[in-house]
Amino acid sequence: MGRQPCCDKVGLKRGPWTIEEDHKLMNFILNNGIHCWRMVPKLAGLLRCGKSCRLRWINYLRPDLKRGLLSEMEENQIIQLHARLGNRWSKIASHFPGRTDNEIKNHWNTRIKKRLKLLGVDPVTHKPIEQKEKVEEKTETTPETNSSKEQEENLEVISRTDNHAQSEVLKTSDQKQNEEVEIISTDETTDLLHNYEMLCGSLDVGLWMNQETNTTSNSNSSPSLSLEDSLNPSMGESSSIQEDSPQQWVDSVDSLLSWDCFNQLEEELFFLND
DNA sequence: AATATTTTCAACCGCGGACCA
DNA sequence: ATGGTCCGCGGTTGAAAATAT
Numbered sequence: 001m002g003r004q005p006c007c008d009k010v011g012l013k014r015g016p017w018t019i020e021e022d023h024k025l026m027n028f029i030l031n032n033g034i035h036c037w038r039m040v041p042k043l044a045g046l047l048r049c050g051k052s053c054r055l056r057w058i059n060y061l062r063p064d065l066k067r068g069l070l071s072e073m074e075e076n077q078i079i080q081l082h083a084r085l086g087n088r089w090s091k092i093a094s095h096f097p098g099r100t101d102n103e104i105k106n107h108w109n110t111r112i113k114k115r116l117k118l119l120g121v122d123p124v125t126h127k128p129i130e131q132k133e134k135v136e137e138k139t140e141t142t143p144e145t146n147s148s149k150e151q152e153e154n155l156e157v158i159s160r161t162d163n164h165a166q167s168e169v170l171k172t173s174d175q176k177q178n179e180e181v182e183i184i185s186t187d188e189t190t191d192l193l194h195n196y197e198m199l200c201g202s203l204d205v206g207l208w209m210n211q212e213t214n215t216t217s218n219s220n221s222s223p224s225l226s227l228e229d230s231l232n233p234s235m236g237e238s239s240s241i242q243e244d245s246p247q248q249w250v251d252s253v254d255s256l257l258s259w260d261c262f263n264q265l266e267e268e269l270f271f272l273n274d
Numbered sequence: 275a276a277t278a279t280t281t282t283c284a285a286c287c288g289c290g291g292a293c294c295a
Numbered sequence: 296a297t298g299g300t301c302c303g304c305g306g307t308t309g310a311a312a313a314t315a316t
Contacts (some may be wrong), residue, residue: 015285016285031303036302037302038302050301051286051287051303052285056284058303059283059285060284093276103283103301110282111282111284168315
């Protein structure tokens with residue numbers, strides 16, 4: 001099966017999408033639905049390839065996207081699912097309505113990986129990391145940037161959590177062997193979450209929470225979700241689109257297209273796609 | 275305040291599978 | 296069975312933003 005270029009790239013635009021392009025794509029899809037991505041840019045009057053349009057729609061324009069930071073509960077679920085499914089981000093994302101595989105993948109790579117390392121858990125194998133290796137890795141990956149104080153803190157957390165992490169991780173690594181893990185039964189999920197809650201319960205949550213707060217509180221974006229929020233994630237709802245999307249373009253697009261209107265059209269659109 | 279470094283995340287690339295003629 | 300086409304996925308990149316010095 002020879003691979004063909006997805007499109008004729010000559011004359012096609014690349015890079016960040018403009019508000020105008022977003023508007024064109026949204027209008028087209030809302031009016032016509034999605035039948036053939038390859039035709040979308042031509043019909044919508046965009047100088048983009050179909051792939052680019054698809055990605056933009058799925059990761060950013062879809063009205064049912066749940067915006068804002070992932071809650072701690074969601075993070076924990078991602079870890080559990082990753083232990084079972086590996087890097088099958090689309091499968092993992094399917095458990096989080098309104099979240100995209102790209103978003104979850106990015107979150108995993110930028111935050112959860114670090115969090116697991118901090119807990120002394122290998123993010124790839126979900127097995128405990130030997131303490132020596134951890135120190136070496138820490139100095140390898142972030143040479144000179146880590147203060148000795150930070151390293152001390154890390155080691156402290158690791159030593160406090162290793163025992164619990166080990167028992168939890170050993171279980172999930174066995175489960176990971178199963179190739180066909182399409183759907184996790186409710187019982188299994190509950191079981192896994194219970195295990196993870198036990199792990200979390202033994203951690204210095206305050207340290208982690210502080211780090212999270214520090215990294216988010218300075219930004220202009222909406223405040224991170226409270227613990228209450230994280231315990232009560234609004235799975236499958238897109239109610240937070242307006243409140244949680246401070247990105248500047250949304251403000252601009254709002255003037256062109258009402259999100260309320262979007263929400264009304266949303267159902268029709270997804271019925272069409274079925 | 276200026277510069278350097280790190281982090282984040284939107285977007286791209288290329289592979290492989292599904293589907294169809 | 297074969298080859299062509301399209302779509303979806305996962306890995307990677309690089310610009311912008313945030314943070315540190």
